Amino acid sequence: MVNIHSTAIVSSKAHLGENVTISPFAIIHDEVEIGDNTFIGPKTVVYDYTTIGNNVKIFQNASIGHTPQDLKFKGEITHCYIGDNSIIHEFVTIHRGTAASLKTTIGKNVYIMDYSHVAHDCVVEDNCIIANLTQIAGHVHIYQNAVIGGNVKILQFMRIGKFCMIQGSRTINKDIPPYILAGTEEVQYGGLNSIGLRRNGFSSDQIQHIKKIYNYIFESKLNISQAKEKISAEFSNDPFAIEILAFINESKIGIISK
Protein backbone atom coordinates (compact mmCIF):
# COMPACT_ATOMS: atom_id res chain seq x y z
CA MET A 1 0.00 0.00 0.00
CA VAL A 2 1.52 3.26 -1.15
CA ASN A 3 0.37 6.70 -0.02
CA ILE A 4 0.80 9.26 -2.81
CA HIS A 5 -0.68 12.75 -2.46
CA SER A 6 -2.93 13.78 -5.34
CA THR A 7 -0.67 16.72 -6.32
CA ALA A 8 2.50 14.64 -6.41
CA ILE A 9 3.78 13.41 -9.77
CA VAL A 10 5.07 9.87 -9.71
CA SER A 11 6.21 8.20 -12.90
CA SER A 12 4.46 4.93 -13.64
CA LYS A 13 7.90 3.48 -14.43
CA ALA A 14 9.27 4.19 -10.94
CA HIS A 15 9.43 1.23 -8.53
CA LEU A 16 7.99 2.02 -5.13
CA GLY A 17 8.17 -0.42 -2.20
CA GLU A 18 5.51 -1.10 0.43
CA ASN A 19 4.12 1.70 2.56
CA VAL A 20 5.98 4.53 0.82
CA THR A 21 4.66 8.06 1.42
CA ILE A 22 4.96 10.71 -1.30
CA SER A 23 4.01 14.20 -0.03
CA PRO A 24 2.33 17.05 -1.99
CA PHE A 25 4.09 18.48 -5.07
CA ALA A 26 6.88 15.92 -4.90
CA ILE A 27 8.10 14.56 -8.23
CA ILE A 28 9.46 11.06 -8.78
CA HIS A 29 11.08 10.46 -12.19
CA ASP A 30 11.12 7.29 -14.31
CA GLU A 31 14.27 5.41 -13.41
CA VAL A 32 13.82 5.55 -9.65
CA GLU A 33 13.59 2.80 -7.06
CA ILE A 34 12.33 3.52 -3.56
CA GLY A 35 12.38 0.89 -0.78
CA ASP A 36 9.75 0.06 1.84
CA ASN A 37 8.48 2.57 4.45
CA THR A 38 10.34 5.47 2.91
CA PHE A 39 9.00 9.03 3.28
CA ILE A 40 9.42 11.61 0.51
CA GLY A 41 8.66 15.16 1.72
CA PRO A 42 6.76 17.95 -0.01
CA LYS A 43 8.34 19.48 -3.15
CA THR A 44 11.19 17.01 -3.10
CA VAL A 45 12.31 15.85 -6.54
CA VAL A 46 13.94 12.46 -7.10
CA TYR A 47 15.60 12.32 -10.53
CA ASP A 48 16.47 9.44 -12.85
CA TYR A 49 18.89 6.66 -11.88
CA THR A 50 18.36 7.04 -8.16
CA THR A 51 17.95 4.08 -5.81
CA ILE A 52 16.69 4.77 -2.31
CA GLY A 53 16.68 2.10 0.43
CA ASN A 54 14.13 1.22 3.12
CA ASN A 55 12.98 3.49 5.97
CA VAL A 56 14.62 6.54 4.43
CA LYS A 57 13.21 9.98 5.22
CA ILE A 58 13.72 12.84 2.77
CA PHE A 59 12.27 16.18 3.83
CA GLN A 60 10.97 19.26 2.01
CA ASN A 61 12.49 20.51 -1.24
CA ALA A 62 15.45 18.17 -1.40
CA SER A 63 16.95 17.40 -4.80
CA ILE A 64 18.16 13.83 -5.13
CA GLY A 65 20.07 12.31 -8.04
CA HIS A 66 20.18 15.36 -10.30
CA THR A 67 22.93 15.81 -12.91
CA PRO A 68 26.41 16.76 -11.62
CA GLN A 69 27.84 20.27 -11.56
CA ASP A 70 30.82 19.18 -13.61
CA LEU A 71 31.63 20.59 -17.03
CA LYS A 72 33.02 17.20 -18.08
CA PHE A 73 29.60 15.56 -17.57
CA LYS A 74 28.01 14.78 -20.92
CA GLY A 75 24.74 13.17 -19.89
CA GLU A 76 26.08 9.66 -19.34
CA ILE A 77 23.98 7.22 -17.30
CA THR A 78 25.28 7.27 -13.73
CA HIS A 79 23.64 6.51 -10.40
CA CYS A 80 22.84 7.84 -6.98
CA TYR A 81 22.33 5.40 -4.08
CA ILE A 82 20.85 6.25 -0.68
CA GLY A 83 21.18 3.52 1.99
CA ASP A 84 18.55 2.25 4.45
CA ASN A 85 17.45 4.38 7.44
CA SER A 86 19.18 7.51 6.21
CA ILE A 87 17.61 10.92 6.88
CA ILE A 88 17.97 13.85 4.49
CA HIS A 89 16.75 17.26 5.55
CA GLU A 90 15.33 20.31 3.77
CA PHE A 91 16.95 21.77 0.63
CA VAL A 92 19.71 19.18 0.53
CA THR A 93 21.18 18.49 -2.93
CA ILE A 94 22.78 15.16 -3.80
CA HIS A 95 24.02 14.75 -7.37
CA ARG A 96 24.57 11.53 -9.27
CA GLY A 97 28.03 10.40 -10.42
CA THR A 98 30.02 11.21 -13.54
CA ALA A 99 31.96 8.85 -15.83
CA ALA A 100 34.79 8.91 -13.25
CA SER A 101 33.15 6.50 -10.80
CA LEU A 102 29.61 6.26 -12.24
CA LYS A 103 27.91 6.74 -8.88
CA THR A 104 27.38 8.80 -5.77
CA THR A 105 26.80 6.66 -2.70
CA ILE A 106 25.24 7.49 0.64
CA GLY A 107 25.47 4.62 3.15
CA LYS A 108 23.05 3.42 5.82
CA ASN A 109 21.95 5.51 8.82
CA VAL A 110 23.49 8.63 7.35
CA TYR A 111 22.08 11.92 8.66
CA ILE A 112 22.35 14.93 6.37
CA MET A 113 21.11 18.26 7.69
CA ASP A 114 19.59 21.33 5.97
CA TYR A 115 21.18 22.94 2.88
CA SER A 116 24.02 20.46 2.65
CA HIS A 117 25.39 19.44 -0.71
CA VAL A 118 26.92 16.11 -1.69
CA ALA A 119 28.50 16.34 -5.14
CA HIS A 120 29.02 13.79 -7.90
CA ASP A 121 31.08 10.65 -7.21
CA CYS A 122 31.17 11.12 -3.44
CA VAL A 123 31.02 8.19 -1.04
CA VAL A 124 29.54 8.83 2.40
CA GLU A 125 29.77 5.62 4.42
CA ASP A 126 27.39 4.29 7.09
CA ASN A 127 26.44 6.29 10.22
CA CYS A 128 28.00 9.58 9.12
CA ILE A 129 26.48 12.89 10.22
CA ILE A 130 26.73 15.98 8.05
CA ALA A 131 25.52 19.22 9.68
CA ASN A 132 23.80 22.21 8.06
CA LEU A 133 25.20 23.97 5.02
CA THR A 134 28.17 21.69 4.64
CA GLN A 135 29.24 21.68 1.00
CA ILE A 136 31.05 18.59 -0.21
CA ALA A 137 32.76 18.80 -3.60
CA GLY A 138 33.14 15.97 -6.09
CA HIS A 139 34.94 12.65 -5.46
CA VAL A 140 35.15 13.09 -1.68
CA HIS A 141 35.22 9.90 0.42
CA ILE A 142 33.89 10.09 3.97
CA TYR A 143 34.51 6.88 5.89
CA GLN A 144 32.08 5.38 8.40
CA ASN A 145 30.85 7.19 11.55
CA ALA A 146 32.51 10.49 10.70
CA VAL A 147 30.79 13.64 11.97
CA ILE A 148 31.14 16.84 9.94
CA GLY A 149 30.15 20.12 11.62
CA GLY A 150 28.04 22.84 10.06
CA ASN A 151 29.13 25.05 7.15
CA VAL A 152 32.21 22.97 6.44
CA LYS A 153 33.68 23.27 2.95
CA ILE A 154 35.27 20.04 1.71
CA LEU A 155 37.32 20.42 -1.46
CA GLN A 156 37.34 17.83 -4.20
CA PHE A 157 39.03 14.43 -3.77
CA MET A 158 39.48 14.81 0.01
CA ARG A 159 39.28 11.74 2.24
CA ILE A 160 37.91 11.91 5.77
CA GLY A 161 38.82 8.91 7.94
CA LYS A 162 36.37 6.93 10.01
CA PHE A 163 35.21 8.10 13.46
CA CYS A 164 36.56 11.59 12.79
CA MET A 165 34.88 14.71 13.96
CA ILE A 166 35.35 18.01 12.14
CA GLN A 167 34.55 21.34 13.72
CA GLY A 168 32.06 23.64 12.03
CA SER A 169 32.95 26.36 9.50
CA ARG A 170 36.26 24.80 8.47
CA THR A 171 37.72 24.43 5.03
CA ILE A 172 39.09 20.95 4.45
CA ASN A 173 41.86 20.95 1.87
CA LYS A 174 43.86 17.94 3.07
CA ASP A 175 43.00 14.37 4.03
CA ILE A 176 42.04 13.72 7.64
CA PRO A 177 43.18 10.39 9.08
CA PRO A 178 40.74 8.28 11.14
CA TYR A 179 39.68 8.67 14.81
CA ILE A 180 40.62 12.31 15.36
CA LEU A 181 39.13 15.71 15.99
CA ALA A 182 40.02 18.29 13.39
CA GLY A 183 39.53 21.95 14.09
CA THR A 184 41.05 25.42 14.49
CA GLU A 185 41.23 27.85 11.60
CA GLU A 186 43.72 25.96 9.48
CA VAL A 187 42.38 22.52 10.03
CA GLN A 188 44.75 20.76 12.47
CA TYR A 189 45.08 17.74 14.67
CA GLY A 190 43.03 18.45 17.79
CA GLY A 191 43.59 15.26 19.81
CA LEU A 192 41.52 12.10 19.59
CA ASN A 193 37.76 12.14 19.16
CA SER A 194 37.60 10.36 22.56
CA ILE A 195 33.94 11.09 23.31
CA GLY A 196 32.86 9.78 19.93
CA LEU A 197 35.06 6.72 20.28
CA ARG A 198 33.65 5.95 23.75
CA ARG A 199 30.09 6.37 22.51
CA ASN A 200 30.87 3.91 19.76
CA GLY A 201 32.06 1.30 22.29
CA PHE A 202 35.83 1.70 22.12
CA SER A 203 37.43 0.68 25.44
CA SER A 204 39.79 2.99 27.38
CA ASP A 205 42.64 0.65 26.52
CA GLN A 206 41.92 0.94 22.84
CA ILE A 207 41.67 4.73 23.09
CA GLN A 208 44.98 4.95 24.96
CA HIS A 209 46.46 2.77 22.31
CA ILE A 210 45.31 4.99 19.43
CA LYS A 211 46.56 8.02 21.34
CA LYS A 212 50.04 6.49 21.59
CA ILE A 213 50.11 6.02 17.83
CA TYR A 214 49.09 9.61 17.16
CA ASN A 215 51.61 10.88 19.72
CA TYR A 216 54.33 9.65 17.41
CA ILE A 217 52.73 11.35 14.43
CA PHE A 218 51.78 14.69 15.91
CA GLU A 219 53.38 15.17 19.34
CA SER A 220 56.95 13.94 18.78
CA LYS A 221 59.63 15.81 16.88
CA LEU A 222 59.62 13.15 14.17
CA ASN A 223 58.55 13.89 10.63
CA ILE A 224 55.81 11.73 9.10
CA SER A 225 58.08 9.12 7.53
CA GLN A 226 60.15 8.78 10.72
CA ALA A 227 56.93 8.48 12.74
CA LYS A 228 55.67 5.82 10.33
CA GLU A 229 58.87 3.80 10.77
CA LYS A 230 58.69 4.07 14.53
CA ILE A 231 55.04 3.01 14.57
CA SER A 232 55.58 0.01 12.33
CA ALA A 233 58.55 -1.07 14.48
CA GLU A 234 56.74 -0.67 17.77
CA PHE A 235 53.18 -1.74 16.87
CA SER A 236 53.88 -4.28 14.14
CA ASN A 237 50.71 -6.38 14.51
CA ASP A 238 48.38 -3.78 15.94
CA PRO A 239 45.22 -3.38 13.85
CA PHE A 240 44.87 0.34 14.65
CA ALA A 241 48.47 1.03 13.69
CA ILE A 242 48.10 -0.93 10.47
CA GLU A 243 44.92 0.98 9.67
CA ILE A 244 46.40 4.42 10.34
CA LEU A 245 49.58 3.66 8.43
CA ALA A 246 47.56 2.36 5.51
CA PHE A 247 45.50 5.57 5.53
CA ILE A 248 48.62 7.73 5.52
CA ASN A 249 50.23 5.66 2.79
CA GLU A 250 47.19 6.03 0.56
CA SER A 251 47.03 9.78 1.07
CA LYS A 252 47.85 11.54 -2.20
CA ILE A 253 47.82 15.05 -0.84
CA GLY A 254 49.34 14.56 2.62
CA ILE A 255 47.64 14.57 6.02
CA ILE A 256 46.93 17.53 8.27
CA SER A 257 49.56 18.68 10.75
CA LYS A 258 49.39 19.85 14.32
Place this chain on the structure above:
Amino acid sequence: MSNIHPSAIVSPNAKLGENVVVEPFAWIHDNVEIGNDCWIGPHVIIYDGARIGNEVKIYQSASISHQPQDKKYNNEETFCFIGDKSRIHEFATIHRGTSGTGKTTLGKSVLIMAYAHVAHDCVIGDNCILANAVQLGGFTQVDDWAIIGGSVPVHQFVKIGKHVIVGGGTKIGKDIPPFIMAAGEPIKYYGLNLVGLKRRGFTSDQLEKIKMIYKIIYDSHLNFSQAKEKLMNEMPEDIFAKEVINFMNLSTRGLIGK
Protein backbone atom coordinates in the same frame (compact mmCIF):
# COMPACT_ATOMS: atom_id res chain seq x y z
CA MET B 1 6.99 23.66 -29.91
CA SER B 2 7.31 24.05 -26.17
CA ASN B 3 6.66 21.37 -23.63
CA ILE B 4 4.94 22.83 -20.58
CA HIS B 5 3.80 20.53 -17.81
CA PRO B 6 0.10 21.01 -16.96
CA SER B 7 0.94 21.77 -13.32
CA ALA B 8 3.31 24.62 -14.30
CA ILE B 9 1.96 28.17 -14.36
CA VAL B 10 3.11 30.14 -17.41
CA SER B 11 1.70 33.63 -17.94
CA PRO B 12 0.15 34.15 -21.38
CA ASN B 13 2.12 37.43 -21.54
CA ALA B 14 5.47 35.66 -21.14
CA LYS B 15 7.41 35.12 -24.39
CA LEU B 16 8.85 31.63 -24.75
CA GLY B 17 11.07 30.56 -27.67
CA GLU B 18 11.04 27.24 -29.51
CA ASN B 19 11.46 23.94 -27.74
CA VAL B 20 11.38 25.22 -24.16
CA VAL B 21 10.69 22.64 -21.44
CA VAL B 22 8.90 23.82 -18.31
CA GLU B 23 8.85 21.21 -15.57
CA PRO B 24 6.07 20.63 -13.02
CA PHE B 25 5.11 23.37 -10.56
CA ALA B 26 7.38 25.94 -12.18
CA TRP B 27 5.93 29.47 -12.38
CA ILE B 28 6.77 32.00 -15.10
CA HIS B 29 5.50 35.55 -14.57
CA ASP B 30 4.24 38.13 -17.11
CA ASN B 31 7.20 40.26 -18.07
CA VAL B 32 9.54 37.39 -18.93
CA GLU B 33 11.33 36.43 -22.15
CA ILE B 34 12.93 33.00 -22.59
CA GLY B 35 14.96 31.96 -25.68
CA ASN B 36 15.00 28.65 -27.54
CA ASP B 37 15.87 25.19 -26.17
CA CYS B 38 15.79 26.21 -22.51
CA TRP B 39 15.01 23.84 -19.64
CA ILE B 40 13.17 25.28 -16.65
CA GLY B 41 13.31 22.81 -13.75
CA PRO B 42 10.60 21.89 -11.29
CA HIS B 43 9.50 24.47 -8.69
CA VAL B 44 11.59 27.19 -10.39
CA ILE B 45 10.04 30.66 -10.27
CA ILE B 46 10.96 33.27 -12.87
CA TYR B 47 9.77 36.75 -11.93
CA ASP B 48 9.13 39.91 -13.94
CA GLY B 49 12.09 41.44 -15.72
CA ALA B 50 13.87 38.19 -16.58
CA ARG B 51 15.45 38.03 -20.05
CA ILE B 52 16.84 34.55 -20.59
CA GLY B 53 18.92 33.52 -23.65
CA ASN B 54 19.02 30.21 -25.56
CA GLU B 55 19.92 26.75 -24.22
CA VAL B 56 19.83 27.91 -20.62
CA LYS B 57 19.18 25.32 -17.90
CA ILE B 58 17.67 26.34 -14.58
CA TYR B 59 17.42 23.66 -11.92
CA GLN B 60 14.97 22.86 -9.18
CA SER B 61 13.54 25.64 -7.00
CA ALA B 62 15.88 28.38 -8.27
CA SER B 63 14.53 31.92 -7.98
CA ILE B 64 15.28 34.16 -10.98
CA SER B 65 14.78 37.94 -11.22
CA HIS B 66 13.05 38.38 -7.90
CA GLN B 67 13.01 41.78 -6.20
CA PRO B 68 16.37 43.04 -4.97
CA GLN B 69 17.29 42.79 -1.30
CA ASP B 70 17.87 46.53 -1.20
CA LYS B 71 15.81 48.95 0.88
CA LYS B 72 16.19 51.62 -1.81
CA TYR B 73 14.30 49.47 -4.32
CA ASN B 74 10.86 50.96 -4.94
CA ASN B 75 9.26 48.64 -7.51
CA GLU B 76 10.86 50.35 -10.50
CA GLU B 77 11.01 48.21 -13.67
CA THR B 78 14.45 46.60 -13.83
CA PHE B 79 15.85 43.51 -15.52
CA CYS B 80 17.81 40.32 -15.08
CA PHE B 81 19.69 39.11 -18.19
CA ILE B 82 20.99 35.55 -18.43
CA GLY B 83 23.24 34.67 -21.39
CA ASP B 84 23.08 31.66 -23.71
CA LYS B 85 24.11 28.20 -22.45
CA SER B 86 24.30 29.27 -18.83
CA ARG B 87 23.38 26.80 -16.09
CA ILE B 88 21.87 27.75 -12.78
CA HIS B 89 21.68 25.03 -10.18
CA GLU B 90 19.31 24.19 -7.37
CA PHE B 91 18.14 26.89 -4.95
CA ALA B 92 20.31 29.58 -6.50
CA THR B 93 18.79 33.07 -6.22
CA ILE B 94 19.46 35.78 -8.81
CA HIS B 95 17.85 39.16 -8.19
CA ARG B 96 17.03 41.79 -10.78
CA GLY B 97 18.63 45.28 -10.75
CA THR B 98 17.73 48.42 -8.86
CA SER B 99 17.62 51.94 -10.26
CA GLY B 100 21.40 51.89 -9.56
CA THR B 101 22.15 50.29 -12.94
CA GLY B 102 18.71 48.96 -13.96
CA LYS B 103 19.87 45.39 -14.48
CA THR B 104 21.66 42.31 -13.24
CA THR B 105 23.63 40.59 -16.02
CA LEU B 106 25.00 37.08 -16.41
CA GLY B 107 27.10 36.38 -19.53
CA LYS B 108 27.18 33.28 -21.71
CA SER B 109 28.10 29.77 -20.51
CA VAL B 110 28.10 30.82 -16.87
CA LEU B 111 27.82 28.03 -14.29
CA ILE B 112 26.13 28.99 -11.05
CA MET B 113 26.19 26.10 -8.60
CA ALA B 114 23.68 25.18 -5.92
CA TYR B 115 22.72 27.71 -3.18
CA ALA B 116 24.68 30.56 -4.78
CA HIS B 117 23.28 34.09 -4.65
CA VAL B 118 23.75 36.84 -7.24
CA ALA B 119 22.48 40.17 -5.90
CA HIS B 120 20.97 43.15 -7.70
CA ASP B 121 23.08 45.01 -10.29
CA CYS B 122 25.84 42.39 -10.44
CA VAL B 123 27.62 41.87 -13.76
CA ILE B 124 29.06 38.41 -14.43
CA GLY B 125 31.09 37.88 -17.61
CA ASP B 126 31.17 34.89 -19.98
CA ASN B 127 32.37 31.43 -18.85
CA CYS B 128 32.49 32.31 -15.16
CA ILE B 129 31.91 29.68 -12.47
CA LEU B 130 30.43 30.40 -9.05
CA ALA B 131 30.73 27.28 -6.90
CA ASN B 132 28.22 26.21 -4.27
CA ALA B 133 26.90 28.77 -1.79
CA VAL B 134 28.93 31.70 -3.17
CA GLN B 135 27.13 34.86 -2.03
CA LEU B 136 27.67 37.98 -4.14
CA GLY B 137 26.75 41.37 -2.68
CA GLY B 138 25.08 44.03 -4.82
CA PHE B 139 26.95 45.67 -7.75
CA THR B 140 29.66 43.00 -7.76
CA GLN B 141 31.54 42.67 -11.05
CA VAL B 142 32.98 39.30 -12.06
CA ASP B 143 34.89 39.41 -15.36
CA ASP B 144 35.14 36.67 -18.04
CA TRP B 145 36.54 33.25 -17.07
CA ALA B 146 36.76 34.02 -13.35
CA ILE B 147 36.11 31.11 -10.98
CA ILE B 148 35.01 31.61 -7.37
CA GLY B 149 35.39 28.65 -5.00
CA GLY B 150 32.64 27.34 -2.76
CA SER B 151 31.02 29.28 0.12
CA VAL B 152 32.87 32.53 -0.65
CA PRO B 153 31.07 35.70 0.45
CA VAL B 154 31.79 38.75 -1.73
CA HIS B 155 31.37 42.29 -0.42
CA GLN B 156 29.20 44.67 -2.44
CA PHE B 157 30.89 46.72 -5.20
CA VAL B 158 33.86 44.34 -5.37
CA LYS B 159 35.44 43.78 -8.80
CA ILE B 160 36.99 40.44 -9.73
CA GLY B 161 39.21 40.50 -12.81
CA LYS B 162 39.34 38.17 -15.83
CA HIS B 163 40.76 34.65 -15.36
CA VAL B 164 40.95 35.02 -11.59
CA ILE B 165 40.51 31.93 -9.42
CA VAL B 166 39.51 32.33 -5.78
CA GLY B 167 40.01 29.55 -3.23
CA GLY B 168 36.93 28.09 -1.54
CA GLY B 169 35.98 29.35 1.90
CA THR B 170 37.80 32.71 1.69
CA LYS B 171 36.16 36.11 2.13
CA ILE B 172 36.44 38.79 -0.55
CA GLY B 173 36.33 42.43 0.57
CA LYS B 174 38.68 44.03 -1.98
CA ASP B 175 39.18 44.01 -5.71
CA ILE B 176 41.14 41.15 -7.28
CA PRO B 177 43.12 42.11 -10.42
CA PRO B 178 43.00 39.87 -13.51
CA PHE B 179 44.93 36.61 -14.18
CA ILE B 180 45.75 35.71 -10.57
CA MET B 181 44.95 33.23 -7.83
CA ALA B 182 43.65 34.59 -4.54
CA ALA B 183 43.11 32.74 -1.27
CA GLY B 184 43.86 32.84 2.45
CA GLU B 185 42.62 34.70 5.49
CA PRO B 186 42.72 37.64 4.92
CA ILE B 187 42.56 37.04 1.20
CA LYS B 188 45.79 37.69 -0.67
CA TYR B 189 47.68 37.30 -3.94
CA TYR B 190 48.85 33.72 -4.53
CA GLY B 191 50.63 34.02 -7.89
CA LEU B 192 49.17 33.67 -11.38
CA ASN B 193 46.28 31.36 -12.23
CA LEU B 194 48.71 29.35 -14.38
CA VAL B 195 46.52 26.28 -14.77
CA GLY B 196 43.54 28.32 -15.92
CA LEU B 197 45.57 30.52 -18.26
CA LYS B 198 47.30 27.53 -19.89
CA ARG B 199 43.97 25.78 -20.38
CA ARG B 200 42.75 28.84 -22.24
CA GLY B 201 45.73 28.87 -24.59
CA PHE B 202 48.01 31.57 -23.13
CA THR B 203 51.56 31.03 -24.43
CA SER B 204 54.58 30.86 -22.12
CA ASP B 205 55.72 34.23 -23.49
CA GLN B 206 52.42 35.78 -22.51
CA LEU B 207 52.57 34.17 -19.09
CA GLU B 208 56.09 35.56 -18.57
CA LYS B 209 54.82 39.02 -19.45
CA ILE B 210 51.96 38.76 -16.97
CA LYS B 211 54.37 37.44 -14.34
CA MET B 212 56.58 40.51 -14.84
CA ILE B 213 53.59 42.78 -14.32
CA TYR B 214 52.65 41.12 -11.05
CA LYS B 215 56.27 41.11 -9.87
CA ILE B 216 56.13 44.87 -10.07
CA ILE B 217 52.79 45.04 -8.29
CA TYR B 218 53.29 42.45 -5.56
CA ASP B 219 56.96 41.50 -5.35
CA SER B 220 58.72 44.88 -5.42
CA HIS B 221 58.64 47.24 -2.47
CA LEU B 222 56.41 49.72 -4.25
CA ASN B 223 52.93 50.70 -3.17
CA PHE B 224 50.12 50.30 -5.72
CA SER B 225 50.30 53.82 -7.17
CA GLN B 226 54.08 53.61 -7.52
CA ALA B 227 53.73 50.18 -9.14
CA LYS B 228 51.16 51.58 -11.56
CA GLU B 229 53.49 54.39 -12.57
CA LYS B 230 56.33 51.94 -13.07
CA LEU B 231 54.14 49.77 -15.29
CA MET B 232 53.10 52.77 -17.37
CA ASN B 233 56.75 53.75 -17.85
CA GLU B 234 58.24 50.31 -18.44
CA MET B 235 55.52 48.49 -20.37
CA PRO B 236 53.48 51.24 -22.02
CA GLU B 237 52.50 49.20 -25.10
CA ASP B 238 51.86 45.84 -23.44
CA ILE B 239 48.18 44.84 -23.72
CA PHE B 240 48.21 42.91 -20.45
CA ALA B 241 49.83 45.79 -18.59
CA LYS B 242 47.21 48.13 -20.04
CA GLU B 243 44.48 45.81 -18.88
CA VAL B 244 45.88 45.57 -15.36
CA ILE B 245 46.41 49.36 -15.16
CA ASN B 246 42.88 49.92 -16.39
CA PHE B 247 41.58 47.54 -13.70
CA MET B 248 43.58 49.42 -11.05
CA ASN B 249 42.18 52.75 -12.25
CA LEU B 250 38.60 51.49 -12.01
CA SER B 251 39.10 49.87 -8.61
CA THR B 252 37.05 51.57 -5.91
CA ARG B 253 37.73 49.26 -2.98
CA GLY B 254 41.50 48.87 -3.44
CA LEU B 255 43.35 45.71 -4.46
CA ILE B 256 43.92 42.68 -2.25
CA GLY B 257 47.35 42.56 -0.61
CA LYS B 258 50.12 40.02 -0.67
